[in-house]
Amino acid sequence: MINVENVSKQYGSIQALENIDFQIEEGTCFGLVGPNGAGKSTLMKILSGILLDFEGDIQVNEWKVSKDRSKIKQQLGYIPQEICLEETLTAYDNLMLFGTLYGLKKKELHKRIDEVLEQIGLVHRAKNKVVTFSGGMKRRLNIGCALLHNPSIIIMDEPTVGIDPQSRNSIFSIIHQLKEAGSTIIYSSHYMEEVEQLCDSIGLIDKGELVEFGRMEALLDKYAKPSLFISGQDVEPEMLQNFGKVEKKGNGYLLNSDEPLLTLRDLVTYCDEHNLEPHRLELYHPRLEDIFFHLTGTQLRNA
Numbered sequence: 001m002i003n004v005e006n007v008s009k010q011y012g013s014i015q016a017l018e019n020i021d022f023q024i025e026e027g028t029c030f031g032l033v034g035p036n037g038a039g040k041s042t043l044m045k046i047l048s049g050i051l052l053d054f055e056g057d058i059q060v061n062e063w064k065v066s067k068d069r070s071k072i073k074q075q076l077g078y079i080p081q082e083i084c085l086e087e088t089l090t091a092y093d094n095l096m097l098f099g100t101l102y103g104l105k106k107k108e109l110h111k112r113i114d115e116v117l118e119q120i121g122l123v124h125r126a127k128n129k130v131v132t133f134s135g136g137m138k139r140r141l142n143i144g145c146a147l148l149h150n151p152s153i154i155i156m157d158e159p160t161v162g163i164d165p166q167s168r169n170s171i172f173s174i175i176h177q178l179k180e181a182g183s184t185i186i187y188s189s190h191y192m193e194e195v196e197q198l199c200d201s202i203g204l205i206d207k208g209e210l211v212e213f214g215r216m217e218a219l220l221d222k223y224a225k226p227s228l229f230i231s232g233q234d235v236e237p238e239m240l241q242n243f244g245k246v247e248k249k250g251n252g253y254l255l256n257s258d259e260p261l262l263t264l265r266d267l268v269t270y271c272d273e274h275n276l277e278p279h280r281l282e283l284y285h286p287r288l289e290d291i292f293f294h295l296t297g298t299q300l301r302n303a
């Protein structure tokens, strides 16, 4: 169990984090979601023991970050947002370098490097210099470097930023493997779809404050009431107002009603009677993105 207790962080006059409290259960994947500048990296650096100057405390199992940092560090693998590799060395030699820093002995180190290369799908490029790698391959190697000492908690700060879909899928499969092996994963992103797909629980962060946190299904149950989506050339908001609260969404309108199925039936009748032919008329199940907007008024994609 990881317990984040009342964590705040200020950079000069900037309040990067304010009174953050949440818990992460062992063996689960926790997603920290928020727009650029929300405070994700700052929180990830505090969790990983890199940033020490903060208020509050973090407890990992029986240890507190404030007192037992070295014990906690042995359990942690931190994958920073910035790629941190020596480009003039081969993938193998980069792994050697990081493994040595983690204090792995020669025999164990070679064994772990072989296992990690397999895990990140880079066995065939082990002897190539990193400078010849694509962005996605560098990201995978960056992840591999943090896994050598077999950490039970893995912290990933936006590991899929700026990479191609194939490398993204490959990173997802690494995360699935880690989950299956029982690791606890803390994953930050501003891509809601990724977090919905990967994480068991989430924290939504905006302007340094945790606006909501909990298990994914519980949050979707709490906020994600279905509504109706309707679009079409001759669909005007005025004609929808009698059916519920109307909201513009993309090229159509969302219609919030307490009884979406009944409203759907009434709308079909209305369209028939008025010779309207909507392009789309369907039930709409809100996503995490909509919940974030509902709670903060901020659209993540545009943030």
Ligand SMILES: Nc1ncnc2c1ncn2[C@@H]1O[C@H](COP(=O)(O)OP(=O)(O)OP(=O)(O)O)[C@@H](O)[C@H]1O
Residues within 6 Å of the ligand: 011, 014, 015, 016, 034, 035, 036, 037, 038, 039, 040, 041, 042, 043, 081, 190
């Ligand atoms: N070293 C620093 N010195 C001063 N201000 C900082 C520093 N690092 C971060 N900040 C500020 O703290 C706030 C939170 O930044 P942080 O990098 O934690 O956000 P983030 O959610 O990770 O953003 P991004 O998704 O862009 O990486 C921002 O206002 C940022 O400008």
